[in-house]
Amino acid sequence: MNSRVLRFYLNLILLNLFVQIIPNANVYAVPVKIIVHPDIQDSLSANDIRNIFLGKKTQWDNNQRIRFVLFTEETTYQSFITHYVRKTLYQYRNYWRKKVFTGTGMMPVMFNKCRQCIEYVNQTQGAISFVPENCIVPNDVKEITLD
Amino acid sequence: MILRWTLSYCLLFTFVFTTFDANALKYKNIHIHGFISQGYMISDRNNYLADSHGGTFEFNDAAINISKQFYPNFHIGCQLYTRDIGDVGNNKIEIDWAFADYRMTDLVGFRVGKIKIPHGLYNETRDIDMLRTFIFLPPVYYDISRSTINAMNGVDIYGNYQFETIGNVEYQILNGVKRIEIDSGWSRYMERRGMDITNFESGYTGCGKLSWSPNINGLRLGVTSIFFDINADAELHKFPLPPQYSISGPDLKYQLSNFNVMVNYVEYTLQEMIFAAEYMTFRGDLVIKTISSELQPIVFQVPIKTDAFYLSMTYRLTDFFEMGGYYAVFWPDASDKYGELQIQDYIGWHKEAALCFRFDITDSLTFKTETHLIDGGALMMPQDNPDGVEQRTALLLLKLAYSF
Numbered sequence: 001m002n003s004r005v006l007r008f009y010l011n012l013i014l015l016n017l018f019v020q021i022i023p024n025a026n027v028y029a030v031p032v033k034i035i036v037h038p039d040i041q042d043s044l045s046a047n048d049i050r051n052i053f054l055g056k057k058t059q060w061d062n063n064q065r066i067r068f069v070l071f072t073e074e075t076t077y078q079s080f081i082t083h084y085v086r087k088t089l090y091q092y093r094n095y096w097r098k099k100v101f102t103g104t105g106m107m108p109v110m111f112n113k114c115r116q117c118i119e120y121v122n123q124t125q126g127a128i129s130f131v132p133e134n135c136i137v138p139n140d141v142k143e144i145t146l147d
Numbered sequence: 148m149i150l151r152w153t154l155s156y157c158l159l160f161t162f163v164f165t166t167f168d169a170n171a172l173k174y175k176n177i178h179i180h181g182f183i184s185q186g187y188m189i190s191d192r193n194n195y196l197a198d199s200h201g202g203t204f205e206f207n208d209a210a211i212n213i214s215k216q217f218y219p220n221f222h223i224g225c226q227l228y229t230r231d232i233g234d235v236g237n238n239k240i241e242i243d244w245a246f247a248d249y250r251m252t253d254l255v256g257f258r259v260g261k262i263k264i265p266h267g268l269y270n271e272t273r274d275i276d277m278l279r280t281f282i283f284l285p286p287v288y289y290d291i292s293r294s295t296i297n298a299m300n301g302v303d304i305y306g307n308y309q310f311e312t313i314g315n316v317e318y319q320i321l322n323g324v325k326r327i328e329i330d331s332g333w334s335r336y337m338e339r340r341g342m343d344i345t346n347f348e349s350g351y352t353g354c355g356k357l358s359w360s361p362n363i364n365g366l367r368l369g370v371t372s373i374f375f376d377i378n379a380d381a382e383l384h385k386f387p388l389p390p391q392y393s394i395s396g397p398d399l400k401y402q403l404s405n406f407n408v409m410v411n412y413v414e415y416t417l418q419e420m421i422f423a424a425e426y427m428t429f430r431g432d433l434v435i436k437t438i439s440s441e442l443q444p445i446v447f448q449v450p451i452k453t454d455a456f457y458l459s460m461t462y463r464l465t466d467f468f469e470m471g472g473y474y475a476v477f478w479p480d481a482s483d484k485y486g487e488l489q490i491q492d493y494i495g496w497h498k499e500a501a502l503c504f505r506f507d508i509t510d511s512l513t514f515k516t517e518t519h520l521i522d523g524g525a526l527m528m529p530q531d532n533p534d535g536v537e538q539r540t541a542l543l544l545l546k547l548a549y550s551f
Binding site for chain 2: 004008047048051056057058059065066067086087088090091093094097098100101102103104106107126
């Protein structure tokens with residue numbers, strides 16, 4: 001039985017290695033802009049962005065609460081989560097589902113239209129979101145670049 | 148007839164839940180989520196957790212939770228849960244968790260109420276089928292332990308800190324009390340040792356978790372620990388007493404003190420592939436004291452030294468399909484890993500290889516099929532196998548789950 005088990009795991013590893021080298025067509029970068037409420041003065045690092053969208057960083061430097069919003073148009077959403085949060089979309093959704101089903105968090109606010117995201121960020125103190133680069137952002141919403 | 152009923156049930160289930168694909172019910176800041184699952188298990192030799200030898204549908208669970216966000220850093224929620232697996236659960240509705248959560252800062256937050264216990268990587272999500280690849284988690288989370296380590300009432304202090312150089316560190320400290328029902332899996336495990344538990348009293352319970360995500364993308368390491376004492380009244384039916392003691396209508400005081408369950412874990416995510424390994428140690432002193440009025444009390448002291456570990460790998464090939472496998476070992480007595488002190492040596496271990504295929508039919512509906520090859524009888528309950536426990540078992544599991 002042990003040799004059968006060993007052979008099974010060897011095959012599983014080989015199969016996975018084979019699948020890993022097939023390029024994943026879904027993972028490509030769509031340029032995104034990170035937008036925040038105009039009152040936000042903080043500079044942000046890549047770790048800050050990751051921690052904000054994982055619900056681990058919940059306050060700005062002035063102790064104001066962070067309210068992050070997800071823009072759920074598939075391509076932009078996937079690109080942002082893969083490159084900034086460093087999870088796949090499936091893993092990210094599961095991360096929040098885990099919080100929901102253990103009571104340790106609630107589902108983030110989500111919009112699937114660029115305009116809704118921008119409006120929310122503009123009107124909500126402490127808000128942060130992301131939109132595709134080709135989305136026109138009005139002057140009263142702040143775009144930020146990472147340190 | 149049963150087959151026709153089963154097919155109709157599956158078709159209806161699939162039809163309803165593929166057509167109605169809601170993500171959640173929401174009203175203002177109130178969110179309602181839930182899940183329901185129905186499984187089937189069949190084994191070739193031993194009965195495992197249920198009457199699995201002939202195939203059984205006595206394998207289901209469901210939950211519904213409601214949460215309300217009052218402020219961005221304060222919410223309250225509650226989840227009701229029911230399950231049936233063999234003789235355990237029987238679809239009795241229980242409060243799975245119910246607490247208020249106040250996040251003061253990133254570094255410190257508080258929860259008060261009934262809270263899920265951190266134990267290894269997956270204890271808090273052990274009931275939630277759609278959050279993992281496998282149907283049965285490895286024996287670090289063995290089913291009979293659920294009632295003991297699922298949740299507790301108390302106060303939780305938690306938080307995290309991002310260090311520039313070493314990465315993110317999360318902690319959780321839980322203090323309170325734990326209630327164990329007499330029809331729990333733990334009672335079934337003690338029944339195997341010859342005692343029928345008639346009452347549980349558990350005192351102080353403390354838990355801790357330290358999790359470190361270093362600046363290596365995808366890597367997570369950590370440790371969890373649970374401390375508690377259990378006192379119980381039990382009736383004896385076959386615990387080996389010295390010959391001069393024949394207790395009629397016997398009663399026992401059963402005490403498990405200095406109980407500590409510790410799990411060390413590592414998880415590494417490489418794109419769609421996740422590797423995980425955990426090692427659990429379970430230590431305690433079991434003291435059994437007779438309280439028969441006619442005889443001098445006798446006291447037995449049995450040290451508990453249980454170990455378990457597993458290695459697992461999962462891979463998501465497409466949005467629709469995921470597969471995974473694990474190899475796990477459980478020793479009820481780690482000082483007797485070869486079962487030399489047992490009547491049959493294979494009662495001294497439980498070694499298990501599992502292979503699972505998961506199909507995400509929609510975002511909300513999943514179907515899984517899983518095969519287990521089990522060597523050893525350490526987790527086979529004699530009460531499920533009255534004709535004796537055999538060494539090897541193959542187990543096939545199927546499960547359909549819907550969540551919203």
